[in-house]
Amino acid sequence: xxxxxxxxxxxxxxxxxxxxxxxxxxxxxxxxxxxxxxxxxxxxxxxxxxxxxxxxxxxxxxxxxxxxxxxxxxxxxxxxxxxxxxxxxxxxxxxxxxxxxxxxxxxxxxxxxxxxxxxxxxxxxxxxxxxxxxxxxxxxxxxxxxxxxxxxxxxxxxxxxxxxxxxxxxxxxxxxxxxxxxxxxxxxxxxxxxxxxxxxxxxxxxxxxxxxxxxxxxxxxxxxxxxxxxxxxxxxxxxxxxxxxxxxxxxxxxxxxxxxxxxxxxxxxxxxxxxxxxxxxxxxxxxxxxxxxxxxxxxxxxxxxxxxxxxxxxxxxxxxxxxxxxxxxxxxxxxxxxxxxxxxxxxxxxxxxxxxxxxxxxxxxxxxxxxxxxxxxxxxxxxxxxxxxxxxxxxxxxxxxxxxxxxxxxxxxxxxxxxxxxxxxxxxxxxxxxxxxxxxxxxxxxxxxxxxxxxxxxxxxxxxxxxxxxxxxxxxxxxxxxxxxxxxxxxxxxxxxxxxxxxxxxxxxxxxxxxxxxxxxxxxxxxxxxxxxxxxxxxxxxxxxxxxxxxxxxxxxxxxxxxxxx
Ligand code: PEP
Ligand code: MG
Numbered sequence: 001x002x003x004x005x006x007x008x009x010x011x012x013x014x015x016x017x018x019x020x021x022x023x024x025x026x027x028x029x030x031x032x033x034x035x036x037x038x039x040x041x042x043x044x045x046x047x048x049x050x051x052x053x054x055x056x057x058x059x060x061x062x063x064x065x066x067x068x069x070x071x072x073x074x075x076x077x078x079x080x081x082x083x084x085x086x087x088x089x090x091x092x093x094x095x096x097x098x099x100x101x102x103x104x105x106x107x108x109x110x111x112x113x114x115x116x117x118x119x120x121x122x123x124x125x126x127x128x129x130x131x132x133x134x135x136x137x138x139x140x141x142x143x144x145x146x147x148x149x150x151x152x153x154x155x156x157x158x159x160x161x162x163x164x165x166x167x168x169x170x171x172x173x174x175x176x177x178x179x180x181x182x183x184x185x186x187x188x189x190x191x192x193x194x195x196x197x198x199x200x201x202x203x204x205x206x207x208x209x210x211x212x213x214x215x216x217x218x219x220x221x222x223x224x225x226x227x228x229x230x231x232x233x234x235x236x237x238x239x240x241x242x243x244x245x246x247x248x249x250x251x252x253x254x255x256x257x258x259x260x261x262x263x264x265x266x267x268x269x270x271x272x273x274x275x276x277x278x279x280x281x282x283x284x285x286x287x288x289x290x291x292x293x294x295x296x297x298x299x300x301x302x303x304x305x306x307x308x309x310x311x312x313x314x315x316x317x318x319x320x321x322x323x324x325x326x327x328x329x330x331x332x333x334x335x336x337x338x339x340x341x342x343x344x345x346x347x348x349x350x351x352x353x354x355x356x357x358x359x360x361x362x363x364x365x366x367x368x369x370x371x372x373x374x375x376x377x378x379x380x381x382x383x384x385x386x387x388x389x390x391x392x393x394x395x396x397x398x399x400x401x402x403x404x405x406x407x408x409x410x411x412x413x414x415x416x417x418x419x420x421x422x423x424x425x426x427x428x429x430x431x432x433x434x435x436x437x438x439x440x441x442x443x444x445x446x447x448x449x450x451x452x453x454x455x456x457x458x459x460x461x462x463x464x465x466x467x468x469x470x471x472x473x474x475x476x477x478x479x480x481x482x483x484x485x486x487x488x489x490x491x492x493x494x495x496x497x498x499x500x501x502x503x504x505x506x507x508x509x510x511x512x513x514x515x516x517x518x519x520x521x522x523x524x525x526x527x528x529x530x531x532x533x534x535x536x537x538x539x540x541x542x543x544x545x546x547x548x549x550x551x552x553x554x555x556x557x558x559x560x561x562x563x564x565x566x
Contacts, residue, residue: 001232002232002234002553003083003230003231003232003233003234003237004230004231004232005228005229005230005231005333006182006207006210006214006228006229006230006231007064007207007227007228007540008182008183008206008207008208008209008211008224008228008229009186009187009188009193009204009205009206009227010203010204010224010225010226010227010228011188011192011193011196011197011203011204011205011224012196012197012200012201012202012203012224012524013224013225013524013525013528014057014180014200014201014202014224014225014524015180015202015221015222015223015224015225015240015241015242016159016180016201016202016218016222016224016241017157017179017220017221017233017238017241017242018153018157018158018159018178018179018180018195018219018220018222019157019158019159019217019218019219019220019328020158020159020161020214020215020216020217020218020219020220021154021155021158021159021160021216022159022216022554023151023160023161023162023165023169024162024163029104029105029108029140029144030334032101032102032105033102033162034100035099035100035101036402038097038100038101038102040097040098040100043097043101043102043103043106044094044097044103044129046103047093047094047097047103047106047107047139047142047143048319050103050107050139050142050143050288051084051139053085053142054135054139054142055081055084057138057142058080058081058138059077059081060225061077061171062074062077062078062252063077064171065077065171065562068171068221069171069195069198069267069272070270070272071270071272072197072269072270072271072272072273072292073171073194073198073272073441074171075297076131077146078297079128079131080131080134080135083131083132083135084135084139086331089110089111089114092105092110092113092114092456093106093110093178094106096109096110100236102139103143103497104139104143104144107136107139107140107143108123108136108140111132111133111135111136112136114132115129115132115133115136115440116408117190118132130164130166133164133166133167134166134169135532137166137323150171150172151169151173151178152172152173152174153177153547154174154177154178155177155276156176156177156338157177157179158177158178158179159178159179159180159181159182159220159222159536160173160178160180160181161182161183161211161214162181163183163184163185164183164184164185164186164192165181165183165186165192166192169192170195170196170199171191171195173199173201175197175200175201178201179202179222179506180201180202180203180204180222180224181196181201181202182202182203182204182205182207182211182220182222182229183204183205183206183207183211183384184206184207184208184209184211184212185205185206186205186206187205187206187462188205188500189396192205193205193535194239196224196482197522197523197524198273198276202222202223202224203222203224204222204223204224204227204228204229207229211229214229214231218232219231219232219238220232220233221233221237221238221241222241223241225417225484238363247527247528247531248527248531249279249280249281249526249527250281250527250530251281253283254530254533254534255532255533255534256512256534256536256537256538257534257535257536258537258538258543259539259540260512260538261517262512262518262533263283263284263286263321263496263517263518263519264281264283264518264519264520264521264526264529264530264533265282265283265284265285265287265320265321265323265496265498265518265519265520265521265526266280266282266284266285266286266520266521266522266523267285267286267287267288267289267498267503267520267521267522267523268285268287268288268289268313268461268523268524269288269289269292270292270293270309271309271312271313273523274312274313274316275316276523277316277523277526278316278317279523280469280523280524280526280527281526281527281530282317282320282523282526283317283321284317284321284322284323284381285313285317285320285321285322285323285324285520286321286323286446286498286502286518286519286520286521287323287325287386287446287448287520288310288313288322288323288324288325289325289328289386290306290324290325290326290327290328290367291327291328291329291335293305293306293309294327294329294335295335297337298337299337300338300363300366302366303369303370303373304367304370306366306367306370306371307370307373307374309373309532310322310324310370310383310424311374311377311379311380312381314374314377314379314380314381314382314383315379315380315536316380317380317381318379318380318381319381320381320382321381321382321383321384321421321422322380322381322382322383322384322387322393323384323385323386323423323444323446323496323498323520324383324386325385325387325388325425326349326353326356326364326367326368326371326386326387326388326399327351327355327360327364327367327384327388328352328388329351329355329360330349330351330352330354330355333439338360346502347454347460348407351388351389352387352388352389352390353387353388353389353390353395353399354389354395356399357395357398357399357402361402363433364399364402366435368385368402368403368406368411369406369409369410371383371385372403372406372407372410372417372418372419372420373410373415373416373417375417375418375419375420376415376416376417376418376549377416382420382421383418383420383421384420384421384422384423384443384444385403385420385421385422386422386423386424386425386444386446387399387423387424387425388425388448389425389427389428389451390424390425390427390428390431391428391430391431392430392434393434393437393438393441395422396438396441397441397443400441403419403422405418414504418450418521421443421444422441422442422443422445423442423443423444423445423446424438424441424442424445424446425445425446425447425451425498426445426447426448426450426452426480426484427447427448427451427452427455427526428452429452429456429480431484432456432480432483432484433479433483434460435483435484435487435488436487438487438538439487439488439491439493439547442493443492443493443494444493444494444495444496445484445493445494445495445496445498446495446496446497446498446518446520447448447484447496447497447498447516448483448494448497448498448499449472449477449481449497449500449501449502450499450500451499452472452477452480452481452499453470453471453472453474453477453499453501454470455479456474456476457469457470457471457474457476457477468554471554472499472500472501472507473507473554473557473558473561474554474557475548475549475551475552475553475554475556475557478510478514478548478549478551478557479549481514481516482514482515482545482549485514485515485516486515489515494517494518495515495516495517495518496517496518496519496520497511497516497518497519497520498520498521500513500521501519502516502519502520502521502529503519503522503525503529504525505528505529505532506532506561508529508532508533509532509535509536509540509541509544510534510544510545510548510561511542512533512536512538512541513536513538513540513541513542513543513544513545513548514545514549515545544560544561547560548560548561
């Protein structure tokens with residue numbers, strides 16, 4: 001049988017070969033009983049008991065996940081407990097019972113309503129729908145006494161296929177036994193994708209309905225680099241996948257073949273990502289997304305908690321640089337306890353630095369205090385502070401003034417501190433245009449192509465319908481990058497990139513040629529990018545960049561890129 005390739009989104013640059021095991025976690029429900037036959041008091045008691053049991057299970061899974069995957073990943077289970085105890089959900093279930101539904105049907109109806117509401121939202125809010133499904137399925141299973149497929153005891157060489165994998169499902173997968181997984185739904189930032197990266201599992205998500213036609217027991221290759229699932233792979237495909245990762249992990253900094261040093265750093269979201277970043281050979285941290293310290297909890301982390309987190313990151317890279325981005329919330333990153341405004345278009349609303357200089361001024365000050373104190377510690381590497389979603393020179397000036405006043409306060413209090421390097425993310429067309437005016441206020445720029453591409457192209461990130469437009473290989477995006485770099489020429493300001501584009505090894509030569517000094521990415525692709533840096537020369541890279549910048553369509557850019565890789 002000829003091999004068949006299904007495309008999705010590859011979330012780890014790893015491949016695995018194995019046999020399909022379909023996983024369908026939903027417990028089967030019988031038809032609802034006649035309302036008059038339902039004893040509401042008894043059903044309420046069953047619901048209460050099921051909640052107690054589910055809570056115990058979640059706590060145990062949280063502990064296991066913290067041990068096996070990481071504390072940050074385990075925090076998702078705190079959100080599950082919150083859903084389990086949410087007064088609105090509980091009231092919904094109890095009302096449904098009073099209307100004559102059995103506990104399991106009442107749970108299903110109520111949770112489905114909330115799932116629907118969350119699924120209609122954007123970005124990370126939509127992913128909350130997966131958490132709700134997870135809690136719903138757990139409660140129903142406890143209520144109907146169903147057995148759960150034990151994902152931790154699958155036969156060796158299994159490739160798990162599923163509609164979706166919830167955090168509890170993914171955390172159970174044993175990388176020693178499971179060769180990979182693929183799902184119908186999900187994107188790069190879904191929980192399943194994040195867990196796959198932490199567990200270094202080959203994974204492709206978002207394949208769509210075509211995945212449902214793959215039979216249980218079929219032979220497949222999960223190719224996380226290409227983002228494909230190959231069904232009935234031929235010998236060549238199978239061997240290429242089984243060869244595993246053939247790239248060396250280099251702990252030392254790298255340079256192009258003719259000696260231009262390029263810093264290759266990792267993006268991290270929490271303390272748990274820091275160790276794996278160092279293990280993959282990252283020179284430092286090019287983007288610490290501090291909003292993850294603020295998510296999935298009920299109040300913000302205080303100054304000492306933040307200080308400890310930043311210090312740990314610095315200690316992990318004693319010779320390197322750690323770029324910490326100040327709180328970037330709003331847009332697709334809501335924080336429940338902060339009472340964010342209900343905006344028609346949050347990506348164009350109050351997010352990033354706009355909140356830090358506005359309603360979250362107190363949080364900004366606390367964060368800067370923690371950062372300046374961490375910068376004053378000489379146990380670790382060098383700290384840099386970076387502002388998200390800047391659009392004006394005034395914002396940069398004002399943020400610098402806050403930083404200086406925080407330093408003055410610490411001074412007056414006799415606290416140890418140091419002034420960190422100060423920089424700005426280039427994520428909007430406005431700052432790309434203003435880059436030349438900003439160089440006098442900053443020591444560095446870091447280009448965030450995830451947002452820059454969405455704002456340059458007016459194509460929302462995460463919206464599949466406009467994914468082609470929002471591609472970072474669009475000529476307009478390349479020119480915005482070049483414009484930024486050009487503004488720094490002849491100055492001491494360095495330019496990095498911390499959007500997903502930086503982690504694409506096929507683009508490393510282009511980015512070196514565009515003049516970037518640093519590339520920062522998910523830790524998992526650090527070795528591939530380091531290798532790509534050493535395989536080019538500055539002259540070749542510049543020549544490639546020049547040809548790419550001359551292209552006026554994305555297809556032409558792609559042609560320029562493939563000509564050189566052939
Ligand atoms: C970006 O926009 O490219 C970026 C790195 O920031 P985030 O993905 O966290 O918005
Ligand atoms: Mg961004």
